Amino acid sequence: MVAVRSAQGNHFVKNLLELMSPEDVAISSAFGKSTALHYAARAGNIEAAMWLVNKNPRSLYLCNIDRRVPLEEAVMFRRRNLILYLLEVTIKYINIKTDGNFPIDLQVMIAGDQFDIALSLVQRHHEWARMAPNWSPRELSSALHLTILKPYAFRSGTHLNWWQRLIYSYVPMKLEDFAYHSTHQGDIENPVDSFIPVKQKLYNVFWKVTQMLVPEIKYWQELKGKHYQVLELVKHLCNDVAKLNYSEAEETIRIPLIKAASVGIPEVVEVIFTVFPDAIANIETDMGQNVFQVAIVNRCESVFNLIYQFREEARETILSYADKNLRTCLDLAACLESEQKLYLRAHAAGAALQMQRELQWFKEVEKFSIFHGTRELSRNKTPAMIFTETHEELVKEGEKWIKDTANSCTIVAALVATMVFAAAITVPGGNDDKSGLPILFKDRAFIIFIISDALALFSSTSSVLLFLSILTSRYAEIDFLYTLPKRLVIGLVTLFFSTISMMVAFSTTLYLVLGYEKAWIIVPVTAFSCIPVTLFASLQFPLLLDMVNSTCGPSIFGKQSDRILY
Template sequence: MEENRRELCKAVSGQKWDEVAELYRNDPQIQAMKITKSEDTALHVAISLGAPEDKVVNLVHEIEQTNVNDVEAAKKTLGAQNEQQDTPLHYAASRGSPSICKRILQVHEDLACKPNKEGETALFLAALNGRKRTFLYLHSVCRKMGLSSPWWRRNNGDTILHCTIQREYFDLALEIIHLYADHQKIASVRNNNGVTPLHVLASIPSAFKSVTPMSLWDKLRYSYISVEMLTIETKEHHVVDVGNSVLLKADDDPTLGHQSQGSIRRMKEKHVWSGQIMEKLLQQTSEYEYSQDESSGDKQNRKGEASKKDKKSTALLMATKNGLIEVVKRILEVYPVAIYDKTDPKKRNIVLLSVEKRQTHVFKSLMKHPLWHNLRGAVDMDGNNVLHMASFLLQHMPRQIHGSVMQMQYEALWFQYVKESMPDYMSYQENKEGDTPDEIFAKEHKDLLKESNEWIKDTSGSYAIVSALIVSVTYATSYTVPGGTNETGKPNLRGQLAFDIFVFSILVSFCSSITSLAAFVAVFSSRKQPVDYLRSLPLKLCFGLTTFYLSVVSMLVSFCAAHFFELDQRIMKHKISPYALALVPLCLYTYEQIPLYWNLLRTTLVKEPQPRYVGDNVTM
C-alpha cells in the first residue's frame, strides 16, 4: 500500500496521468487517498493542475469501473473532500470544464448540491470564477433536481449575482438575473451585511464612464468605438442544450477578455454592460417597495435587514459616495423617494454626503432637483450643515492634486464653491459643538496651511535667489560685447545675425529674470492665508515660474550666440550642432517642472473643483 502511494505521488508530481489511471486500475484503495497537505486526492490535483479533460474523464471512468460492484465506494471517492471541503466537482467547476462536471455527476449526481466549508456549491464556484458554460450546465442539473436556495448562496449571504457583479462578469450576471428573475428575486437578496447586488455595482467606480479618467486621445477613440449590448443565451424556460457527448466545450478564461481589441474597447464594454445590468437590477429590486402581505416574522426579518442596510448605506448613497452620477440619476428616476435616504448613524442626506466626499458632478446635479432647497438645509446628527461638511479636511485627494499647496488650494476652492451655492445664514450656523463652518475650516486645515506656507516660502525663496543670480549675470554680460568696440564705442560685430540674437536675448533674459524675482518676492512676502490659495498665490507662482523659465532659455540662447564667434566654423558644418548640448539642462528642468506647473495652472483656472475619483487617489 505504501509503495503504491509513493508511486501515485510520483506519477501525480510528474503529471503522468496515464500512469495514475493504471495505478487506479490496479489498486482501487488509493483512489481516495489524500496526497497533499491540503488533503487533496489525485483527482483533485489532476483537475487543479489543468490536466487534459480526456485524461481526467478517464480517471473518473477508472474509478467507476473498478467499483462497478460497489457504487457507494465510487461515490465516496468522487465525493472526497479536502481541507476546505472541496470535492473534485468544485475544482472542475472552478476550472470551467462542463465535460468533467458531467462525467462526475453521471456517477454521483448528489454532488451538485454539496457545499464546501464556505457554503459554496460547484455551481457557486462556476459563477464565482466566471465560467459561463459550466454554470449553465450545473444550473440545468440543479433545476432538474429541484434544489432550493442554498446552492446559489454561501454562508456569508452572498449570492452568485453578488459575486459575478463584484468580479465584473457582466455577461454571466445578466444570465443569472434572467434565470432567477421570477421565482427567486435574486436581484433584491441581501447578504449578511445587508448588501444587495445593486450595492455591489454601485461600489465599482471603474464600471462607469463618469469616474473613469481618460486622456483627450482616449476620449476620442472611446467615442468612435461601437459596443453591442449583452444578449441572453438561455431561453425562457430552459437552459441552452449542453449536448449528450461527454466531452463538452470548455469555458474560455474570463480574465483574458478581448485582448486583441484594446484596452479602450474593454473599458467601453464594461461601461455599456454595467449600465445594462444596472437597468435590470432596478427593474427587479424591491428596496423601496412595501408589502402589506408579509407576515410579522417577515417584518421582523425585514427590520433586521434594514438595520444592516443602513450601516452599509443604500445603493443611492453608495453611488453618491463613489461619484457614479449615472447610477444616482437613474435611481432617482425609478425611485424618486430615494432622495430621502440617509446614512447611519450620522443621518447625512445625499447633499451632505456628496459635499463630504467632494463629488462635484453629483452636487451640481442635485442643485437642479426640485427638492434642492429642502435638501441643502438639512443637518446631520452632529448639527453639521452643508458648509460644515465642506470645511472638514479630505484625506484622499483627486488624482490631479499633488502636494500640500495644491491640496490647500483645492480645499479652499471647494469650500468657496459650496459657499456660493448656499444661503448666507449657513456661514454663521453652529453645530452641536458650537463651531461655525469657518471655525472648523481653520481648525481642520491648520497643519496643512502651515505645511503649505513652508513649501511656498522655501520654493519662492530658492527661485528668488536663482533669479537674482541670473539678473546679476545678464547685467554684467550686457557690458561684455563680443568682438569688442571701435573708436566710437560701437560694436565691431554690429549687423551680424548672431550678434543681434545675442543682444536681444540678453535683454529678454534680464527683463524676465528681474520680473521673476519680483514675482517670487511677492509670493514670499504674501499673507499666505487660505483665501490667498484660491487664485492669488497660485497665479503669482505660475507667473514667476513662466518668467523664470523664459530667463533661463534666453540666457542659454545668448551664450550660444556669443560663443558662435569663437567656435571653429569647420565644426559648424556637422549635421549635429554642438549647441544641442545646451538643451540637456533645459530638458531636465522642463521634465521636472512642467507637470507641477501645468497642474497648478489648471486647478487655478478651472471654475469648479475636480471630483474625487475613488480608487485613483493620492493619500496625503
C-alpha cells in the same frame, strides 16, 4: 483530482473516467470536500470539466466545505472561459436537482468582477437581486451594495487624462453576446438590422481598421463596455428592489446610496434618485445627514454636482437641512475633511492646492445657503469662523509649501538673470576698438543671440519679482483661492521661458565662436541644450498643470446633465 489541475494530465483523466461510474465523479476529497469538478474549475481546465459534467451533471450542484459550487469556484479564480461553459450547462441542467432554483448567488459573480454575466442573470431572474450570500457579512447582504464596493468598475471611478478621455468618448462600445443572454443587445460594430446606412458601414469599417492598426483600441472598447454593463446592472437591481414594499426597499437602498455618495459614484446616486425620488429627503446616515451632506463631508464634487439637476426652489431646501448636531451643508463645508484624504491630496499637489480646493468648496456651498454665512451655532461660531479655525494648520502647511517652492524657483531665476546679464555685456566675438560695436553684430546668429539673451533677462527678472511677491504675501485664507496660485503659475511659466531663451543664447554663442570652422559642433550642442529644458519641463510640468487646472481651468462644480431629478 490531482490530474485535472493541469491540462497536461487530460489524457490520463479521459482514460480514468472511462473506468469510473457517475457516482465516483461525485466523490469529495477529505480536505475541503471538493469534487474533481471543483479542482478543474479552479485550474481553468475546461476540457476536463466537460468530461466530468458529461459523466455526472449532478456534480454541478455539489458544494465544497466553503459551500461553493464549481461555477462559483471558477468565478472566484477568474476562469472566464470555464465560467461561460459551466453557466451554460448549469442552465441546461437546472431542473435536475434544484427544482428550478439557480444554485449560485448573484453576489459571487459581482465579487469576481463578472459584471456582464451578472447583468444577464438579473435580466433572467429578478429575485436574485435580493438573495443574501451565506459567505458575506451583514453589510454586504445586498448585491447592489456589493457592486458599490467596486468603484473602479464605474466611469466615475476610472481616472483618465485628457487624451484617454478623448479616446474613450469616441471609441465604439463592444458588448459581448452570450448564448444564455435572453435579451441580445448586439453591438455597434455588428448591428442586427438588415438595413445598414452607408454612413454606419463606413463608421464600422473605420473602427475595424483602427483596431487592427492600434490593438490598444480593444482595451478601451472593453473598458467602455464594462462601465455600461455595471451601470445597467445597477439599474436592474434598483428596479428589482423597487418591487419590494416601501420599508424594505428603503432599508435595502439606504446603505448603497450612502456608500455611493461617500466614495463618489454619481451614476449610482442618480439611478437611485430616479427610481426612489423619496430617497433625496428620507434616507439619512446615523448622523442625520442626507446624500449631499455626505458628499460635502467626503468632498465628492461629482455627487454634489447632481444638485444642479434639481429645480432651483428645491436646491436651497435640500441644502438647508441640518443633521443631528444642527450642522447645515455650509457648516460641513467649513469643517476640514478626514485626515486620510487630507494627507493624500496634500502630498499629491501641495497643501496650497488643498487649501484652494477647500475654499472652492466653501464658496460654492455658500451660494446655496439661505443664511449666507451669518447664522451662529450653539457654540457662537459662524461657518466662516469654523472654516478659519479648522483650516489653521492647513494654512500654515500651505504657506510653508508655497514659500519653499518660491524660494527654490527664486534662486534658479536669479542665477539665470545673472548669467544672461553677464553674457549681454560680454558679447561673443568682442567689440570694435574704435566704434565700440560688436564685431559680429551683422551676423544673423548674433541677432538671434541678442534677442534670446534679452528675452531670458526680462523673463527671469519678471520671474524673480513674482516669486518675491509670493514670499512677501500676507498669506491670508482668501489669497490661496486665486492670488497665490496665479502668481506661482505665471512665475513658473516665465522661469521656464527664461530657461529656454538662455539655452538658445548659449547655443548661438557656441556657433558664433566655433561654428564657422567646426560646423559639426552645432548638432551635439543643440542636443545637449535640450536636456536641461526637458528636465525642467518634466519635473515642473505636473505641478504647473495642477495649478493651471485648479486656478484657471473649468470649475469642478456645475451641471453635468440636463435631466431634472427633483
